[in-house]
Amino acid sequence: MQKQVVIIGAGISGLMAAQHLRQVGIAVTVLDKGNRPGGRMATRPFEGAIFDYGAQFFTVRHERFASFQRAWQAKGLVKIWSQGFNGQSDGHPRFIGSGGMNSIPAHLAQGIEVRCAVKVSRILASGKQWSLETDFDETLTADALIVTTPVPQTLNLMDFEIADTERAALERIEYDRCLALMAILEEREDLPEPGVKQMLEGEPVTWIADNQRKGISLLSNAITIHAGPKFSLENWDKSAEDVAAQLLDGRRATAWKLHRWKYSKPSVMHPERCFTVTAPSPLVLAGDAFGEARIEGAALSGLSAAERLQGLLLP
Numbered sequence: 001m002q003k004q005v006v007i008i009g010a011g012i013s014g015l016m017a018a019q020h021l022r023q024v025g026i027a028v029t030v031l032d033k034g035n036r037p038g039g040r041m042a043t044r045p046f047e048g049a050i051f052d053y054g055a056q057f058f059t060v061r062h063e064r065f066a067s068f069q070r071a072w073q074a075k076g077l078v079k080i081w082s083q084g085f086n087g088q089s090d091g092h093p094r095f096i097g098s099g100g101m102n103s104i105p106a107h108l109a110q111g112i113e114v115r116c117a118v119k120v121s122r123i124l125a126s127g128k129q130w131s132l133e134t135d136f137d138e139t140l141t142a143d144a145l146i147v148t149t150p151v152p153q154t155l156n157l158m159d160f161e162i163a164d165t166e167r168a169a170l171e172r173i174e175y176d177r178c179l180a181l182m183a184i185l186e187e188r189e190d191l192p193e194p195g196v197k198q199m200l201e202g203e204p205v206t207w208i209a210d211n212q213r214k215g216i217s218l219l220s221n222a223i224t225i226h227a228g229p230k231f232s233l234e235n236w237d238k239s240a241e242d243v244a245a246q247l248l249d250g251r252r253a254t255a256w257k258l259h260r261w262k263y264s265k266p267s268v269m270h271p272e273r274c275f276t277v278t279a280p281s282p283l284v285l286a287g288d289a290f291g292e293a294r295i296e297g298a299a300l301s302g303l304s305a306a307e308r309l310q311g312l313l314l315p
């Protein structure tokens, strides 16, 4: 009988896992609490402009991921944005989704059963199956699970005994926060090519990008500002008005919107690409906390989790 496989999280890791399992003949259902797939690869319209307000670009270091990037590029789904920021080239391409970063997960979700606006609130072991409680008092069952939510959230969801060593390894993982401001400025921001000012390790601001010059917004002066991890932590509970004023730093905006990324990028990671939890039924964790803290790492983690699960289901 066909095993019921559920993936929690429709970010790039969950969707790469789902596509791999689909290709080897294992049907999956992907659940996500968001209104659309993509997680931190987030693009949204606001006041007539389009903003990438989570991940800004991706890089490619591994041949396995390069094969996906080439296929996406051949389809026109992704393109090279630049070979460096602040007007300088280091020769390494930075890729973006042609219609914004979210167009990549939107593409990956095609052909997969993705149920959005479903927040899993508890994972319980029930005999040889998993029982998933959702915020709508619905209980779903699964024979095998891949969980790609940020690890502190995953630990909160897992309502069953796990080995102390496994819990300790997972509790070591930490994430930085990021306050992200989308703003439509009254005046053009003077940014170097390709319309980006990147301040690595910068505080209070690490990143300013012009979404029109990026090619995703028709409206001009639509900028994304990312705060650094220190500023984000220290100002996390401040009002949106207060944070916006600090990040705008005297610039005048006709409209703005703040997004708070509690789990932005892992600052302490697990070294392996995925993590099998010892339990009566298969449970594999994936995401950017496993291996490399970026889009490529999350994608490769999803593939690794799918292969691990495939091995457990089809020995």
Ligand SMILES: Cc1cc2nc3c(=O)[nH]c(=O)nc-3n(C[C@H](O)[C@H](O)[C@H](O)COP(=O)(O)OP(=O)(O)OC[C@H]3O[C@@H](n4cnc5c(N)ncnc54)[C@H](O)[C@@H]3O)c2cc1C
Pocket: 008, 009, 010, 011, 012, 013, 014, 031, 032, 033, 034, 037, 038, 039, 040, 041, 053, 054, 055, 056, 057, 058, 059, 118, 119, 120, 121, 148, 149, 150, 153, 178, 180, 226, 261, 263, 264, 265, 286, 287, 288, 289, 293, 294, 295, 296, 298
């Ligand atoms: C501000 C910012 C800037 C970044 N910039 C870059 C960059 O330029 N380049 C780069 O490579 N990386 C960047 N990153 C990191 C990159 O976005 C991530 O590494 C990658 O997108 C993570 O993918 P993921 O699938 O592991 O997790 P996610 O994308 O977070 O996916 C997890 C999914 O789980 C869902 N979920 C969570 N809890 C539940 C629940 N209880 N029930 C159901 N669903 C749930 C979420 O809605 C989410 O969709 C950035 C991230 C942020 C926030």
